[in-house]
Amino acid sequence: DAGVTQSPTHLIKTRGQQVTLRCSPKSGHDTVSWYQQALGQGPQFIFQYYEEEERQRGNFPDRFSGHQFPNYSSELNVNALLLGDSALYLCASSFERFSTDTQYFGPGTRLTVL
Amino acid sequence: AQSVTQLGSHVSVSEGALVLLRCNYSSSVPPYLFWYVQYPNQGLQLLLKYTSAATLVKGINGFEAEFKKSETSFHLTKPSAHMSDAAEYFCAVSLIKAAGNKLTFGGGTRVLVKP
Numbered sequence: 287d288a289g290v291t292q293s294p295t296h297l298i299k300t301r302g303q304q305v306t307l308r309c310s311p312k313s314g315h316d317t318v319s320w321y322q323q324a325l326g327q328g329p330q331f332i333f334q335y336y337e338e339e340e341r342q343r344g345n346f347p348d349r350f351s352g353h354q355f356p357n358y359s360s361e362l363n364v365n366a367l368l369l370g371d372s373a374l375y376l377c378a379s380s381f382e383r384f385s386t387d388t389q390y391f392g393p394g395t396r397l398t399v400l
Numbered sequence: 401a402q403s404v405t406q407l408g409s410h411v412s413v414s415e416g417a418l419v420l421l422r423c424n425y426s427s428s429v430p431p432y433l434f435w436y437v438q439y440p441n442q443g444l445q446l447l448l449k450y451t452s453a454a455t456l457v458k459g460i461n462g463f464e465a466e467f468k469k470s471e472t473s474f475h476l477t478k479p480s481a482h483m484s485d486a487a488e489y490f491c492a493v494s495l496i497k498a499a500g501n502k503l504t505f506g507g508g509t510r511v512l513v514k515p
Contacts, residue, residue, distance in 0.1 A: 321505075328492075388446060388449060390446070
């Protein structure tokens with residue numbers, strides 16, 4: 287049973303560029319959440335997608351956007367990159383019908399903005 | 401709104417000694433509580449979770465945590481540390497049956513295990 291997968295593993299961009307990160311949820315999961323983890327900090331919630339719509343959003347600017355596809359996979363897009371966007375971006379998946387709401391995390395994408 | 405505070409950003413323990421990681425939460429409604437572990441250059445792995453059933457929760461790798469509502473705490477313990485326990489540990493909270501189940505994390509506690 288494949289877990290949550292993310293691509294790419296590492297990415298280097300320059301300020302002002304745009305980036306797209308990808309996530310495939312664990313088999314059977316229909317909900318995808320994205321988190322940003324800056325160095326030395328706990329993960330911060332960016333947003334969550336369910337039924338191809340953004341259901342919840344954290345305190346992140348509109349430069350951060352996302353998408354969920356019919357197969358439940360998801361993309362995170364960040365426009366006009368800033369140095370402060372350098373972080374580990376984590377994707378987590380869960381199954382909406384389970385009341386215990388456990389989220390399973392992927393290995394992350396390490397984004398470096400120069 | 402919910403929040404999590406982890407006391408101590410770094411903890412050093414000797415191999416075989418008790419591991420105690422502290423977590424206090426703030427939530428306006430009954431919460432779900434989680435402990436995750438993160439090894440270097442990896443994602444987060446679930447250790448255990450509290451979902452309003454038994455207050456003493458047993459997880460993987462010999463860890464357990466006790467939910468204490470009166471103290472708003474969910475401390476993580478392991479009786480005997482092993483070298484493989486060296487990692488960063490995160491406590492997290494989400495709201496029961498809220499529309500969407502976002503996790504709010506603490507700042508993490510890095511555990512160093514000395515031989």
